Amino acid sequence: MRPPLNRPTDVELSILRVLWTLGPATVRQVHDMICEDRASSLAYTAVLKMMQTMVDKGLLERDERDRSHVYRPAQAREHTLGHLLDDLLDRAFGGSATDLFATALASQKLKPKDREEVARLLAQAKERRS
DSSP: OOOOOOOOOHHHHHHHHHHHHHOSBOHHHHHHHHHHHOSSOOOHHHHHHHHHHHHHHTSEEEEOSSSSOEEEESSOHHHHHHHHHHHHHHHHHTTOHHHHHHHHHHOTTOOHHHHHHHHHHHHHHHHHHO
C-alpha cells in the first residue's frame, strides 16, 4: 500500500506532465509549454500561483537559489501515476484490475499500435512470473 498523495487537479496534472517532460524548470518555461498545448491560454500569474500551491500540497519542490525559482516534481512520474491509478482502480472499478483492463481495451481511443504494446507488456509480465 502506498502512502497517501494529494490527488492533483487536471491543471496540476498538466503542470506535472510538463515538468516530467522538461525536467526542472521555471514558471516561465512551464507557462510557455502549457500555452502551446492548450486551446485557451492561462495567465502567467495563474500558473505561478498554481505552482506555489502545488509546493504547499507537496506535489512540487522549489529551488530558490537563483532569481528565477526552479520547480521539479516532488515524486517521480511513475510514483504519481501509480497513486492515481490505484485511486481510479479503487473508486471506479472496485479494485478489479480485470474490469479496468477490459474497459481500456474496449475503448475507441485505444489505437491498434497501443493494443499491440499492451499484448507485448502482458506477455513480458507473464514471462517474468514463469
